Amino acid sequence: MTDPGSVRTPSATRIRRGRTAGALASVGVLLAVSGCSVAGGDPIGEGPGTLRVVLPEEPPTLEPCDASLTATGRVTRANITEALTERDPSTGRLEQALATKWTRNSPTSWTFTLREGVKFHDDSPFTAEAAAFSIKRATDSDIDCNVDGYIFTDSKITAKAVDDTTLEVTTAEPDPILPLRLSFVEIVPTSTDPDSRVREPVGTGPYRIDEWSQGRFLRLKRFSGYWGETPDYAAAKYVWRAEGSVRAAMVTNNEADVAIGLAPEDGAGDRAVEFTTNEVSYLRMDATKAPLDDVRIRRAINYAVDREGLVTAVFSGRPSGQLVSKGVTGYNPRVNPWPYDPKRAKRLVAEARADGVPTGTTITIIGRTGIYPKAAEAMEVVQDGLLKAGLKVKIKMLDVNAWLEYLLRPFPKGIGPTLLQAQHGNQAGDAAFTMGQIYGSKGAQSSYGTPELDALTKQAQLASGDKRQKAFADAFAHQNDEVVRDAVMANMTGILALSSHVRYRPDSATNDEMRLSDMRRADRGRS
Known part of the structure; x- marks a missing residue:
């Protein structure tokens, strides 16, 4: 595996959003369709342009600085919010996200060149000032962000905007993997509350929050101003069911397109995909x-x-x-x-x-x-x-x-x-x-x-x-x-159930960040 602490100029690497082109799997034929709901609650009931996802549990929070928590990160990371860098789980290499280049100036100092033309969901521009604000909010505030203890172990980090597209980050001690650590800092606009957690974050990702009905469902809508490749699905709707057999049945009965966290005996049959x-x-x-x-x-x-x-x-x-x-x-x-x-x-x-x-x-x-x-x-x-x-x-x-x-x-x-x-x-x-x-x-x-x-x-x-x-x-x-x-x-x-309407190949990061843009509509004929 490539040493994640090595200094790389990633401009020649492929952006991970494009890696789905060679990583899609078509999964068999659809099993029997039932008109009645097996979900034990409100059916998802969305149109064909909506990806229907059933989770084992409702996210406890969508706060971006807690996205290192599995139940939160699988919804927020790379869907609603994005980071400066991202690690490709198939290669281990660190690649571009909101930053296009990073250079180590000294054992304690790095310079990041940021992507131009990126907007937040509120239409405000993504700048180095927003990146510096997000780093400070995640690592040096009273919010007690999970990412602070998990990724930075409470170490001192300072970020400063040099200009709109140049960010300088310094650490109190030498840190050879700082760019990797920053892949866990989700970037938010400076309008975000710096002193308390937010319920519905604003990000730069391909989807924005449309509606979160506590205890019932969470719906995301495709962001028309997204800087990257447009995802196949216009919307995604998440529901949660505790029983694995119920989640599997929702897919086999065409009530959901994706169900995660399954066991072999949950009955997904030919819809089951192991990873x-x-x-x-x-x-x-x-x-x-x-x-x-x-x-x-x-x-x-x-x-x-x-x-x-x-x-x-x-x-x-x-x-x-x-x-x-x-x-x-x-x-x-x-x-x-x-x-x-x-x-x-x-x-x-x-x-x-x-x-x-x-x-x-x-x-x-x-x-x-x-x-x-x-x-x-x-x-x-x-x-x-x-x-x-x-x-x-x-x-x-x-x-x-x-x-x-x-x-x-x-x-x-x-x-x-x-x-x-x-x-x-x-x-x-x-x-x-x-x-x-x-x-x-x-x-x-x-x-x-x-x-x-x-x-x-x-x-x-x-x-x-x-x-x-x-x-x-x-x-x-x-x-x-x-x-x-x-x-x-x-x-x-891991085992997930996948509808024949969807092509998707899970990877080792799927449990922590399930990228909606990696999921393709089978009827689009894309490979």
Whole structure:
């Protein structure tokens, strides 16, 4: 994979919006059409010019600086809002978006040349001033943007407009992958509220928000002033249904065109399309509270999780031992999945109990409904393994909004030891976006860190090329061998259902950003 920290002049690269030309798949014939709704709610009921998408859950927010959250990003990123740069998931290369060129002037300074003739949905011009405003809003405000902790790990960054099409960005410390980080900063006009989240963002993307009926649907409309290629569909309408079988049936009954987050048994039949994702499922342990503060208990939990059983009987994927997938800078092929060894798990718990560790304290699994197919069933399998190991465990399943309170700092108080059902998709392709926010002592999603792991992470973040790969791989090995903060379960396989009316080939980023402009009408005869 191309080192994402390398300095490139992208003017010769192809713009990703054009890559769909060779990446479309026609998917079989339409199954039986029913005139009645299987959705359990309002039917989508739109005309042929509208792409009908059914999601597992309603986006918790459309705030652009929270677009790194999966449920938000799959709707907003590259649809409503855009960034200066974007990573092509098929090649790993960083390409043009709202910036056409970037140059590293010094270890802490970059210059970006911006695309001319771009307008926001409110008809105001896209300028370097808007880019600088968006960067400051996302990284240096009281909004507590997820992108700040996730992408920038609260590091200091300053952006200044030199003229309308030239932007200077400086960092407090050397950052060889700054252009990659900026691919997660969605650009908004200066009229956007700088001090609070917005419900309906204004962007430069190919679609603008038409109507969001809370709890019912979200409709986007094609933006006539878009600077790039005009997408096939005049509009897109999103609805959400929690049951995977319902989502699949909506496609097979021609009530929807695209349904995501499906399981093999959801009944999509010939409409099902499997694809490799960058999502890794895991359990985050709160290692600050007993009995999880004893590394023997954390190791016991890892031995008690039947990963092979989970991917065989519960969800699609392959067992994994680290939070990034192959192809991400820092992936360590020597970090293997923990073996399923219930006897060893039970022995470790008994040893800890004999030394006075309060193994009878109830551990709460904080689960999230719809985080992946059969989410609750997966946690029941985990609970069974931990109970057999001698631990006391209960499950608390939450919707995405309640679950987010446990994902991000500051965490709820007085809840006792917890295991958080979580999933991480490093779509940026560099372990910097995993180690700092998830394993750092002060990471936005971190429940526990160590000075040793912090030092290894910082060393890796300053490196480039092969040295960067090795440094992050060493950090993952240290986490797995010495810290054991997580029980990583599986690198997930995605399944979506696709109508024969639509041609679309999902990629590893589809779960995080589902680009409507990559979806083509089959009746247009485009290839």
